[in-house]
Amino acid sequence: MFLGGEWGPGTAMIMEWSKWRREIASAFVQSGYPIGVVIATIVNILFLTYMGPSSFNTYGWRIYMGTGAVIAVIAFVIRNRLLESPIWSKPRTNPLTLLFKHGGAQLGAQHTIHGRPTNNLLFHIPNILGFPEGNRRSEYNTSVMLISTIAAVMAVLLAGPLALVINYRWLIIGTLAISLAYAPIALILQPSLVNLVMLAFIENFAMGARTIRTDR
Structure with a gap:
């Protein structure tokens, strides 16, 4: 709930204030x-x-979970120092009215098409599959989590420059199509560290490009 609550307005603030191209700003937000x-x-x-x-x-x-309070304090300080963006302050009409009146048809489609159908599932794949057995399982799960997420960071950041060359819609559709085709191999037929990391890398290109239209 906290991620969802902060992500929406945080994304809008960055995209509205940023002087970068939309493609680069989107990748930065999603990283x-x-x-x-x-x-x-x-x-x-x-x-x-x-x-x-x-x-x-x-x-x-319990102590480990408590370290999240450090980030919460940092977020609280940053949030209290923010100024509204010029794009938000400019309209005389309520921005929510403009959103649903002129962009309502695309609102649901963007959240569906630009979503991350395998991203959150991927982080729990080792527990779902239950391999390897014994004492090495916890270490293996941590390795899959860490390496897969590093691959995801690389893909998200690469999505911005790549979207400057390839239309972002085709980037999202293409990488998601490849992910769906590759998922049965990585998750069912040949589940392994390499395949899971590759799946994380491929499908997160869509994540890096999903907010490009935010400031249009």
């Missing part, structure tokens, strides 16, 4: 989510390394 996952995973690894699995599972996970 925040996977970068945050990378940081959280690294912090998790540090806690597990220095506390040990036994202490971490007993009480350490």
Whole structure:
């Protein structure tokens, strides 16, 4: 809920204030989510390394979850220093009225087509598949999470420059089509670290390009 609540207005603020091309600004906006996952995973690894699995599972996970308060304080300080963007302040008509009156037909389509159909699922794939067995499972899951998310960050950031060359609609549709075709291989037929990372890389191009139309 917190991610959803901050992401919408945060995206609008960046896209409306930014002097960059829409394609680059969109990729920058979308990189925040996977970068945050990378940081959280690294912090998790540090806690597990220095506390040990036994202490971490007993009480350490509470401290780990509490580190999120640091980011919450930073977000609170930034939010209280923000100014409304000129694009928001300019219209005399209520911006919500303009949105639903002139752009309502595209509103649902954009959230559907520009979504991330496999992104959140991918982060939980190791637990769903249940491999490998035994004590190595937790370490393997963490490795898949970290490497896949780093691949996602790379794809999101590359989506901006690539959208300068390829129409962003075709970039989104093409990469999602490839992801859907590749998903059965990576998730069912040949589930492996390499295939899961490749799936994360391919499907996150769409994530990096999904907010390009925000300021149009």
